[in-house]
Amino acid sequence: MAPADVSGDLLNAIIGAAPGSALAALREQRPEILRHSQGSYDVLLTPADPGGLTLAERALVARRVAELSGHAALTAHYQTLVATRGQPPAGARRDAILAHAERLATAPGTATKAHLAALDAVGLSARDIVALAQLVAFVAYQVRAAVGLSLLAREKVA
């Protein structure tokens, strides 16, 4: 079943919270969290000015992080974005970006200054490096927020 588009809020769509549902109403008690979760998604995945981290690279990174976190619905969502935007060209740049994203997603404590130099070496600016970290960190947040909300939803129908 494809998740319904729920007034443009991705997390509501992912957890299947229809307008007027108990879960949508619960989330509305935290309006700033709703607004800026969606706002973070918008500026990280579809920024007006993506700088040197392309829209295709952003989609690919988000999909990889969702996949490594084991979240099927978010992985499928980002896979759709990858399919729409196309794969970034294969090569050292894509490999370096994905390797860094995987490290941040699964073992952030192992990151060193040398890993940022490796990104610089494939053409990422300071802004691009920060955007990449924000993107991985955002999907790590988004996965866990979605999991907690889904538990509350499933508990209600159990």
Added chain:
Amino acid sequence: MSPPKFTLEAVEWDAWLAPVTTETATDKQRAALEASPQANSPYFRTLAHDVDSLAERSPLFHSVMYVPRGLKRAERELATVVVSIINGCVYCSSVHARRFVELTKQPEVIRALYDEGLDTPLPPRLRAIVDYAAKLTREPAAMTIADLKPLRDVGMDDLEILDLTNAAAMFANANRLMQTLGEPIPPEVQA
């Protein structure tokens, strides 16, 4: 790599990228920095390189940690300490452990978590918070509605569980930024 040394003392943080400076900041960066918790910290000045994500993240973080009602502030802080211990974020755990202690006057809870690990004996409500935050951090995909039962058993309502979820999720985010854009300077080597 040596194991992280968690502390209740203040820890500094050193940026790996040259942070944005007051002189070089654009008007937009300046505005985003002023809306962040500490405009002059090297951490927020690093995040200011990508100004639009910083401008969204600061109000998100603020609401997750401080919005009134729901889960008590100290309990949100506890969840963030648990996440930071698991991820090994010495800086984050120091800041938020001290906030927990300020609010509760219970440094012994933090010391037990630091010294004995997350399985240390705790009162039932704290135990339930620690276990939920730990599993959401380590294996989010393995969670089931059975993981809500200990929270319900200690009387948590939906809003409290939502707040707990958001606090733990926010530190999946905060730790990754702190740990991968710079490093902590432990108290013993600070000038």
